[in-house]
Amino acid sequence: MNLPVLKAADFASxxxxxxxxxxxxxxxxxxxxxxLPELGVPREKIVFISGIGCSSRFPxxxxxxxxxxxxxxxxxxxxxxxxxxxxxxxxxITGDGDALSIGGNHFIHVLRRNLDVNIVLFNNRIYGLTKGxxxxxxxxxxxxxxxxxxxxxxxxxxxSLALAAEATFVARSIDAHVTHLGEVLxxxxxxxxxxxxxxxxxxxxxxxxxMAYAQEKSQRAENVIxxxxxxxxxxxKNRDKGIxxxxxxxxxxxxxxxxxxxxxxxxxxxxxxSIQMMLARMRYPxxxxxxxxxxxxxxxxxxxxxxxxxxxLAKAQRGMGDLQSLINSGDTWVVS
Amino acid sequence: MTKILSxxxxxxxxxxxxxxxVRLCGDSGDGMQLLGTQLTNTSALAGNDVATxxxxxxxxxxxxxxxxxxxxxxxxxxxxKIFTPGDVLxxxxxxxxxxxxxxxxxxxxxxxxxxxxxxxxxxxxxLAKVESNPLEADIIQQSYRLFKVPMTKLTRDAVSALxxxxxxxxxxxxxxxxxxxxxxxxxxxxxxxxxxNDKFAKKLPEVAKANEAALRAGxxxxxxxxxxxxxxxxxxxxxxxxxxxxxMGNQALAWGLIAASKLSGKELxxxxxxxxxxxxxxxxxxxxKNFGVRTFQAEDEIAAAGATIGASFGGCMGVTASSGPGIAxxxxxxxxGVMLELPMIVINVQRGGPSTGLPTKTEQSDLLQAMxxxxxxxxxxxxxxxxxxxxxxxxxxxxxxxxxCMTPVMxxxxxxxxxxxxxxxxxxxxxxxxxxxxxxxxxxxxxxxFLPYERDENLARPWAVPGTPGLMHRLGGLEKEDRTGNVxxxxxxxxxxxxxxxxxxxxxxxxxxxxxxxxxxxxDILVVSWGGTYGSCHTAVQRCQQDGLAVTxxxxxxxxxxxxNLGELLRSFKTVLVPELNSGQLRMLxxxxxxxxxxxxxxxxxxxxxxxxxxxxxxxxxxxPEVVTDSEESLRHRAG
Numbered sequence: 001m002n003l004p005v006l007k008a009a010d011f012a013s014x015x016x017x018x019x020x021x022x023x024x025x026x027x028x029x030x031x032x033x034x035x036l037p038e039l040g041v042p043r044e045k046i047v048f049i050s051g052i053g054c055s056s057r058f059p060x061x062x063x064x065x066x067x068x069x070x071x072x073x074x075x076x077x078x079x080x081x082x083x084x085x086x087x088x089x090x091x092x093i094t095g096d097g098d099a100l101s102i103g104g105n106h107f108i109h110v111l112r113r114n115l116d117v118n119i120v121l122f123n124n125r126i127y128g129l130t131k132g133x134x135x136x137x138x139x140x141x142x143x144x145x146x147x148x149x150x151x152x153x154x155x156x157x158x159x160s161l162a163l164a165a166e167a168t169f170v171a172r173s174i175d176a177h178v179t180h181l182g183e184v185l186x187x188x189x190x191x192x193x194x195x196x197x198x199x200x201x202x203x204x205x206x207x208x209x210x211m212a213y214a215q216e217k218s219q220r221a222e223n224v225i226x227x228x229x230x231x232x233x234x235x236x237k238n239r240d241k242g243i244x245x246x247x248x249x250x251x252x253x254x255x256x257x258x259x260x261x262x263x264x265x266x267x268x269x270x271x272x273x274s275i276q277m278m279l280a281r282m283r284y285p286x287x288x289x290x291x292x293x294x295x296x297x298x299x300x301x302x303x304x305x306x307x308x309x310x311x312x313l314a315k316a317q318r319g320m321g322d323l324q325s326l327i328n329s330g331d332t333w334v335v336s
Numbered sequence: 337m338t339k340i341l342s343x344x345x346x347x348x349x350x351x352x353x354x355x356x357x358v359r360l361c362g363d364s365g366d367g368m369q370l371l372g373t374q375l376t377n378t379s380a381l382a383g384n385d386v387a388t389x390x391x392x393x394x395x396x397x398x399x400x401x402x403x404x405x406x407x408x409x410x411x412x413x414x415x416x417k418i419f420t421p422g423d424v425l426x427x428x429x430x431x432x433x434x435x436x437x438x439x440x441x442x443x444x445x446x447x448x449x450x451x452x453x454x455x456x457x458x459x460x461x462x463l464a465k466v467e468s469n470p471l472e473a474d475i476i477q478q479s480y481r482l483f484k485v486p487m488t489k490l491t492r493d494a495v496s497a498l499x500x501x502x503x504x505x506x507x508x509x510x511x512x513x514x515x516x517x518x519x520x521x522x523x524x525x526x527x528x529x530x531x532x533n534d535k536f537a538k539k540l541p542e543v544a545k546a547n548e549a550a551l552r553a554g555x556x557x558x559x560x561x562x563x564x565x566x567x568x569x570x571x572x573x574x575x576x577x578x579x580x581x582x583x584m585g586n587q588a589l590a591w592g593l594i595a596a597s598k599l600s601g602k603e604l605x606x607x608x609x610x611x612x613x614x615x616x617x618x619x620x621x622x623x624x625k626n627f628g629v630r631t632f633q634a635e636d637e638i639a640a641a642g643a644t645i646g647a648s649f650g651g652c653m654g655v656t657a658s659s660g661p662g663i664a665x666x667x668x669x670x671x672x673g674v675m676l677e678l679p680m681i682v683i684n685v686q687r688g689g690p691s692t693g694l695p696t697k698t699e700q701s702d703l704l705q706a707m708x709x710x711x712x713x714x715x716x717x718x719x720x721x722x723x724x725x726x727x728x729x730x731x732x733x734x735x736x737x738x739x740x741c742m743t744p745v746m747x748x749x750x751x752x753x754x755x756x757x758x759x760x761x762x763x764x765x766x767x768x769x770x771x772x773x774x775x776x777x778x779x780x781x782x783x784x785x786f787l788p789y790e791r792d793e794n795l796a797r798p799w800a801v802p803g804t805p806g807l808m809h810r811l812g813g814l815e816k817e818d819r820t821g822n823v824x825x826x827x828x829x830x831x832x833x834x835x836x837x838x839x840x841x842x843x844x845x846x847x848x849x850x851x852x853x854x855x856x857x858x859x860d861i862l863v864v865s866w867g868g869t870y871g872s873c874h875t876a877v878q879r880c881q882q883d884g885l886a887v888t889x890x891x892x893x894x895x896x897x898x899x900x901n902l903g904e905l906l907r908s909f910k911t912v913l914v915p916e917l918n919s920g921q922l923r924m925l926x927x928x929x930x931x932x933x934x935x936x937x938x939x940x941x942x943x944x945x946x947x948x949x950x951x952x953x954x955x956x957x958x959x960x961p962e963v964v965t966d967s968e969e970s971l972r973h974r975a976g
Contacts, residue, residue: 334580
């Protein structure tokens, strides 16, 4: 049988896209439409579930099944859906406010359950849809609509939070770094277990350039390090700097006076997340920020596998349930 | 009528009575709940009609011996059809002073008071905050037939041969009390002996032997001790022919949900979060994985609701349950369910509110929450079971409506029904009508776009399940254009959708049975009740009818939409009395909808209605003087 070969255009829905011109979301959408055909999954088997926010308009623009749910709660719908329909490929589309503020609790629990879904977190460090309030990832001192004297919160790092929740796949990419983004999304889809991808996304209306150090091509090489499993950690326009683990600290070193062999080798498969935690904490301008796959541990049982396994096991051990027998069981009596 | 059945050589008398109401009270650790459920089961197996009312303290372990730690179990068993666990006690068994002082007021004059003498000492008086031994008060000696039994000592004696320590022996004293109570009320030991064997014989044979010894010792004590001159007998009741079992409300709900899943060919997904008094539904359902039941204990109430909706989206039978505070949390998700127009069930096992309220006490004060506690115009159907056994049928009916109309449906149960039990005629599942469910089929034809909000004659949209080729669509909480399901802010469309969602629910009234009544369809007083008050209201109306009053009882099960003939019914009576365990919620709904000035009889004490107070309330609204007999005694003559 000849299966249809799908193209990016096949995944476009008939809805006009309403994001602001110049929004980073367009890029993420484009990469998703490029990646999905490569996964060999028919469109009807794919579901996008979102919460609330600019990010969360995403499902309307995909010609798959989709649910635009309620603020912060997308992981909960995904949990019910994937647990009962493990045959579906489920994506959760969320944002920094949706996932880390109101949705923080569900974020933690879907990750620790290792539900086999893919979470794409559009991090623009602001609340865009509601027009410019600060978010849990906004920087201290940032002036926003709701913080005219500057943010006084300490920001949350979604990757650190995910690692603390024992997530089995943790990655970061950048809206403007399109090839990289596509590759990371593909790897996320291929991982069995919860895959978290944080995407630096530019909100050009309310927080333009907040991550220019990473998004601008001219600045990226010096401020971002692209992780590759099994390779030494090298960055810089001239690939002349590296990361070294000295004692319990990571340090930026120059390859002029440090041998490549002494550099930290990235190990995404290490089940102990300690080093991966340290990578997640690398922050501009003190350190280059890591992108790519920080952690990818396979073979950890998933929630959807386990919940269905227990049902099958119960059936095997006790036979298919017979409700009439059940309600007839125990102490009964007959009135004639 | 009292019938003196026999006089044994020892001078014992057996009286036959039509029913007995017993309450068993002790400290939380004294095993009163076990004693109560055993007595209930035994009585049901003997063919009596039974009704129960367990009364737990809210704390897991309140300080031993205190009033807060008193745990009670009340059961009425009768040879007539009964509907309540009894207003007033014929017998009260108390294991310590705290149990006695908190319950003695409910024992009728001349009633039987059995006390564990060994539980009444200085230490216990202090814990119960009484000055001295309450059993020795003159009023007690004069008002009741008091039996002081050294239960702890006698239990220890009975099990001493088995080599158990004092502490372990003491734990069997509830079985001693059981034996004595069984003798006194002519109960068979057999079912409890079977229970002891099933539960303990394999793993803890010493415990099994000890419990059996204690049980028999209690029985023997009653039989041989001269102090116990009289015992009672309650004959089997004439229930409708069939096979029966005892059932508790939460258990019936769980089984009803499984039945609904079977009848509709859908797998059951139950998403929930532990909360009193709904947790037992989870405990029950989680045992039935081999029925394909997937239970999900979520991280919070909102996640439970979300997962349930996700499961329904995927084509399962999604159910979530909670109590008042949890339903409050689920409100936003329920509103989304209304917008998504997906079938699901939300169960509220109501308890005393507001806020944390009284977790282990019953109330029915969440009706308006069920009706209105969502933003916007977000109507959904609401059903309320009337008794433990009715929970089974309600679960099936709720799912039938949910899939027929593609809507969340609420079930309003309460703590009284959830933990109460009654005999239940076991249905034949094969003869029950199936619940029809259909999903649109996949297609290769992309020329015709799928319309996820096209409606059928019930105004239900198609349940197109992810995985179906060609039917890809996006659902969401934003208002949507009718038929296409695209996001729409068009003013006329919004009005149309609001109207349509309202009509979808209100037109259910055309397809469900009209309101039935107990009594004449016209008259002086119509008593309208709902939920767990059925038993007391029915019994009260029955008594008033026997006293010659033109009173009729209508017990509503369809709370939203209200039955199509209810308005006409209300207008056929001079007075409409609405007894509720809230401050007047159904009353408010009916007054608003029908413009009939219904009168409320409201009690919010965390306790069910007594038949007595309802009879008084009904009679207080009678316009003409009627001959009134002593309502407490009019139905049944009790011994002694």
